Amino acid sequence: MNETLERILPKVQKPARYVGGEYNQTVKNKAQVDVRVAFCFPDTYEIGMSNLGMRILYAVMNRMEGVWCERVFTPWGDMEEELRKNHLPLYALESGDALSKFDMIAFSIGYEMSYTNVLNMLDLGGIPRRAADRKGLEHVVFVGGACAYNPEPLADFIDFFSLGEGEELTEEIVSLYRTAKHEGWSKEAFLLAVSKLEGIYVPSFYEHTYNADGTLQAITPLQGAPKRVTKRIMQNLDDALYPTDIIVPNTEIVHDRSNLEVMRGCIRGCRFCQAGFTYRPVRPRSPELLLRQAIELLENSGCHEITLSSLSTSDYKYLPELAQQMQDYCTPRKINLSLPSLRADNFSRELMLRLQQVRKSGLTFAPEAGTQRLRDAINKNVTEEEILETCSIAFEGGWNNVKLYFMLGLPTETDEDVLGIAELVYKILKTWREHASNKKRGVRIHVATAYFVPKPFTPFQWEKQITPEEYLRRQKLLKDNMPSKSIEYNWHASDLSRLEAVLARGDRRLCAVLEEAVNRGAKLDGWDEYFSYQTWLDSFAACGIDPDFYTTRGYGLDELLPWDVISDGVSTAFLKKERERAYRNETTPDCREQCSGCGANCLLKGGKCDA
């Protein structure tokens, strides 16, 4: 180990995050490697190592002969300070080599508030931030993940974006790069070639012009780049590589358990949820394959817990049989089977109680809105009866802990809807009084409200975000009307959600703001310890940009949107129709009940979803 690093490590928190050496990490002989990829995750080790996409693509790239993909995470503030003080560049965990030693630098970005970490990591690695300042083929920087759907706030820094699912596309990208490297192509020649791959967006090939009022006038493709780039999907999830020999971290991470992805996409179509649209169409994995993968995952990792994950695991077609087989395997081996994001329907209720997982975590519901009227408007198909029924069964069974998640500021929300949250909480309290098997232990009800952030690729992508003042008024209204002092009520700070809204629907002009914020020390914005709202306000002011343009202004239905150059397969016409239904408080049936014609089926050969 580098002696400078050895001397730094005793001074920083949780040094095990910075040394690699975990079970199952991939180490290759550099002499037999001709393309080296630094796979960066713009958040801490604990968050990044919990990310499923990163696990999959690490395996995809390392299965390629001659390619070595290594991991890089954002150092915590104390480590960053030591790295800078000791002039030690940011390095990859497997080899300990500096970022600048790598051919390709890939980022997986799932959260707008980690954008500053991307720039900061490039800085720490000694890589020029701006794509235009990286002249040669070395240090090509590309990005994938949920945030690639609106890439514009990062457009000046990133060479290209990879849209959608990366199992096949990533291999195509790396193979093409290898050819380019062997044949000594220029960076321009490589970008031109990579832009021909389906699912690749090269921002420098598009010129943005603006109207006098600041809205986008035109996005003009240059160099023969496609007018619209459509995301990639795996046609059949059973064919997608799902690694079961994955790295077992030496230190505790956020999701410290085995993770089995049962399906992609969601049949529900909640109108605020970006993932619910961008992961379409719905595709399940077969239960036989899943059981085999589950056993391999558990045997190879030694984990004593496994999660069946997806956007809505209750909606996995083959859940009854899979859950039964999994339980048969897990119980005698003292392995916990955990099912997140279960719905409050009958089957899930029965399953949840059978697995006894509520005992550990309590019951969690995300009704998102306080009245049935508003829940219909956002198409969140959970009813008060379902919630109260589940609660009464759980209270009878001895449980006494309920968590409830809501949003404030949803389109069409009125004070009646806000007060509806307090009423629902009151009804749960009453249900507990009527059904609790042991009242002496008391009940704990946690309520949390978030500040609604309109996201691209949802029916609410044009909506205004309410002002921070209005959000705080509604939050206070709710607090003042909570039925009991024993209810624990937490709410998100308005600052972070306002900024998230700016970046989520931002255009290319925000690149300057982002760079200014990084210059002023912004980093780890997703963490309270580091987030500084003032730094951002100062950066907006310095760049002459008004954040309200992206938040409270709202986007015109006919306005050209910064992300209109990208398609997730769902048609804009469908989103508009969904928006109209929201304003009429009309729900849309789930994909299994009836196809609503979102358009994502066109991504499938044969054009038919397996919802």
Added chain:
Amino acid sequence: MRRMLFEKTGTAIWMSHLDTMRLMQRAFRRAGVVLHHSQGYTPHAYVSMLLPLSVGTESVCEIMEYELDAEIAITPEDMNAVLPQGVRVLRVYESDRKAKYLTELAVSLTMLYDHGVPDGAAGRISALLNSGGLYVEKRTKRGMEETDIRPMIHQTELSNEDDKIILTARISAQNPSLNPALLTAAIERYLPQDKPDFVRYRRLEVYDENGEVFR
């Protein structure tokens, strides 16, 4: 009692005590061994380390105790095949010696001086560690307290090279336990001119009250 003797070197030294516990619990499962689990709402596998090791300290003499529900033969090779780099099982055995008889610890401190060892430093350090009354801030049950650590230092030996001094010491392992970093703290306090720029810590061996190797 079922025990394993293992070493922790290289990158593995940065794992905390809890990390190491978790690592071993998983390694057993990877080796196909289901440990005895506690009862209750959150059953956990029974594994314990006889002497918790500080983050950043190397060791070639860690002892772990574990319980099985059924007789399963485990070899060091079984374990080493599923352990990450730096953690290596040396011996799998049974012992009837209670953990409380582990009373003494041999440690080495490699003290690095970037600008060479100050003249006479080894002699001064040796004299210091053998003098009476060596007070440093030590964490006790009552919080941080000025404590005389001299009675916890049983034996010391120093060797001197150009840019480092290697201090080998036998120190009290339990009741009270002495963190070897406090030896450095004493040098810093009493001999500030001989303060090393960096120290590597290593556990060498564990002993019982008669000075016999403890297993």
